[in-house]
Structure formats: structure tokens, C-alpha cells
Amino acid sequence: MTLSLPAARTVDLRKEPVSHVLDRVERALGVHLDRETMVRKRRSVGARTDRDSWVRIERRGLDRIGKQGWDGAACAEALQEVAKPTWFGGVSWREANEGVMWRADETALLPGAPVGTSIVAVDPDVSDEWWAALNASLDALATQQSNRIATPDTETITQSLVNETIWSVFPRSLDTTVEQWRLAHADLNWANVTAPQFSLFDWEDWGMAPRGLDAATLWGASLAVPALAKRVRHERREDFASRDGMLMTLFVAAKILGPHAHPEDPRLEPARAVSAQVIKELQTG
Missing domain, CATH: 3.30.200 (Phosphorylase Kinase; domain 1)
Structure with missing residues (x-):
């Protein structure tokens, strides 16, 4: 027994x-x-x-x-x-x-101090070299394979989780089928990266995930600083332009806009605005 x-x-x-x-x-x-x-x-x-x-x-x-x-x-x-x-x-x-x-x-030991808290309210003002190093690491990660499945927020990411998370906030008529699965850190926020020298740490949850999960996660952690969120979208523009990157944008936005959202969260309005544009692109694309 x-x-x-x-x-x-x-x-x-x-x-x-x-x-x-x-x-x-x-x-x-x-x-x-x-x-x-x-x-x-x-x-x-x-x-x-x-x-x-x-x-x-x-x-x-x-x-x-x-x-x-x-x-x-x-x-x-x-x-x-x-x-x-x-x-x-x-x-x-x-x-x-x-x-x-x-x-x-x-x-x-880390090569520098963590950039900030997981969600930032002030632009960390990292260098162009820092962004280049971030891109190099994320691009290298995306080319590799593993049997591991990413666990963002300690939940195993599956097609079902993507569906349920997005549909909990956005129209159920949206086709949320994931096409491309790539390796992701799965917890890419400002508390898990260092500066001035870039390094990415806390690898407990990495694994295969829909393309764009890391980019969307960092975008969500940057939304309180509009210029920073815009920079994230520019640096990872190929991910965000992909269909799966659009889905991951909605996946992250749904967590921000969901039933536990704080009414004074400065990320709410920019998350709604970008989500509306992404939904329009998905429906007309």
C-alpha cells in the first residue's frame, strides 16, 4: 500500500x-x-x-x-x-x-549583478553589446534540441496549457495551435540576467516550448517601461512576427490581464493594446 x-x-x-x-x-x-x-x-x-x-x-x-x-x-x-x-x-x-x-x-559566480527585479519599473539602460549578447544566446539556444519540456511558472507547457491560458482572456474562436517548438529558458526576466556583462541564470525550467516564449516573457516583464518593451520587440522582432510568437505574446498577456490582475498594474493597458493588434493580425493573416 x-x-x-x-x-x-x-x-x-x-x-x-x-x-x-x-x-x-x-x-x-x-x-x-x-x-x-x-x-x-x-x-x-x-x-x-x-x-x-x-x-x-x-x-x-x-x-x-x-x-x-x-x-x-x-x-x-x-x-x-x-x-x-x-x-x-x-x-x-x-x-x-x-x-x-x-x-x-x-x-x-555571476559575471555581474542581476539587472533588476523580475518586472522592472525603470529602464535598466543596458548597452547595445548587452542586447547583442542576449540575441546570440537566444539564437544559439533555439537551434538545439532536448527531451526536456519547459515549465514556465513551474507548469509544464503543452498545447492544452497554451489553449486554456489564452482562451481564459481572449476569444475562444482564436486558433491557438502551436507550429514550432524550440528550446527556451522559460523564465527570462530582469532578475535572471546580469549586466553590464550579459549572462542568463536560473535554468530550472528550461526545455522545449513554442517559439517566442522567451521573447514574450521578457516583453511582459518590461511593459511598465514602454521604451524598454518596444526595444524587446525590436530586438526579437523575428520571433514576435512569427505566428507562434504572436501566440506567446497572448499567452504572456493573458497572465497579466487575467482574473488576478491588479487594477493599478501599469502593464495592463499596454498589454491590452498589443494583444488587440496581435489578435487582429492572427485573424486576418
């Missing part, structure tokens, strides 16, 4: 005690974590080590891990010509009395 565990509790690691988790990671990886450098987010904690590396620790419910496992940072070492920190090692374990797993990955 299989014993079921309680479902994973909703936990915010910015508020939850994590000393016992840090102690376990130190023993497993043979490092000392500098608590003064610790960065705490809702689902993850990171800190510098005594051997000039970085350890990122994440908590995730078993229902959010999926069939492909949870070793995205390690598997990303196989990717070629993508600017990212080198992975050194990792450890994972399951909570004894809860349907939760923890995973810690040790990587090289």
Missing part, C-alpha cells in the same frame, strides 16, 4: 526559517555559505560560498516537478554557445512528512 503525503504547503522563503536547510546543503556540498550575501526570494534562497561559487536552493512541491525531474541547472551544461554560469554540482532531497523536494545547485 502506498502512503500519501500531505500536499505541499504554500511557503514564502523570504519569511520562512531556512537555517536548517542551509546547514544541510553545507554538509552535502562541503561548502560554507556566507549568510551575509544571502538573497531570499519567494521560492528560492542563494548565497556565496567560501570557494568563490554560488549556491541556489529551491523548494518545490512534487506536483510541480513533473516527469522530467528537477535537474535543469545540471542538464543545461549540455547547451552550447549560451552565456550562463558553469554548473559544478548539486544535491536534492525530499521532505520526510510533506510532498516537497529541495534542490541546491552550486555554480560559478
Whole structure:
């Protein structure tokens, strides 16, 4: 007989005690974590080590891990010509009395500071060289293949998820069939890239996804700064002009405009405006 565990509790690691988790990671990886450098987010904690590396620790419910496992940072070492920190090692374990797993990955230090929070309100003013490096990495990523399936927002992206997400906000008469699946980072926002030297980190959710997912995700994270959102669309214009890029624009916009939207979110109006234009193009194209 299989014993079921309680479902994973909703936990915010910015508020939850994590000393016992840090102690376990130190023993497993043979490092000392500098608590003064610790960065705490809702689902993850990171800190510098005594051997000039970085350890990122994440908590995730078993229902959010999926069939492909949870070793995205390690598997990303196989990717070629993508600017990212080198992975050194990792450890994972399951909570004894809860349907939760923890995973810690040790990587090289980032070449610069994260550009900002995931969604920015001020233009980060990155250089033309930075945009060129972003494009080179995304273009290189798109040419490679994997058995992994991307999990944006920890949900496995499928045709059904694309349909349901878009149709939850936009007309169900839209044909949302995806034609091109390409490798994507799947969490491309301003908190997961560095500057002035470009690097893309936090590779837990990468995998095959509809073309344009990364471009649309970064666009959605930039909408509060119109000039920045416009720059994203210009830099990744071939993705946005593709049919699947249009669908991913609606996919991301639907998450912004959905039932949990905050009425004062500055991204609402630009998301509506672009979505209306995209729908018109899809219906007449």
C-alpha cells in the first residue's frame, strides 16, 4: 500500500526559517555559505560560498516537478554557445512528512549583478553589446534540441496549457495551435540576467516550448517601461512576427490581464493594446 503525503504547503522563503536547510546543503556540498550575501526570494534562497561559487536552493512541491525531474541547472551544461554560469554540482532531497523536494545547485559566480527585479519599473539602460549578447544566446539556444519540456511558472507547457491560458482572456474562436517548438529558458526576466556583462541564470525550467516564449516573457516583464518593451520587440522582432510568437505574446498577456490582475498594474493597458493588434493580425493573416 502506498502512503500519501500531505500536499505541499504554500511557503514564502523570504519569511520562512531556512537555517536548517542551509546547514544541510553545507554538509552535502562541503561548502560554507556566507549568510551575509544571502538573497531570499519567494521560492528560492542563494548565497556565496567560501570557494568563490554560488549556491541556489529551491523548494518545490512534487506536483510541480513533473516527469522530467528537477535537474535543469545540471542538464543545461549540455547547451552550447549560451552565456550562463558553469554548473559544478548539486544535491536534492525530499521532505520526510510533506510532498516537497529541495534542490541546491552550486555554480560559478555571476559575471555581474542581476539587472533588476523580475518586472522592472525603470529602464535598466543596458548597452547595445548587452542586447547583442542576449540575441546570440537566444539564437544559439533555439537551434538545439532536448527531451526536456519547459515549465514556465513551474507548469509544464503543452498545447492544452497554451489553449486554456489564452482562451481564459481572449476569444475562444482564436486558433491557438502551436507550429514550432524550440528550446527556451522559460523564465527570462530582469532578475535572471546580469549586466553590464550579459549572462542568463536560473535554468530550472528550461526545455522545449513554442517559439517566442522567451521573447514574450521578457516583453511582459518590461511593459511598465514602454521604451524598454518596444526595444524587446525590436530586438526579437523575428520571433514576435512569427505566428507562434504572436501566440506567446497572448499567452504572456493573458497572465497579466487575467482574473488576478491588479487594477493599478501599469502593464495592463499596454498589454491590452498589443494583444488587440496581435489578435487582429492572427485573424486576418
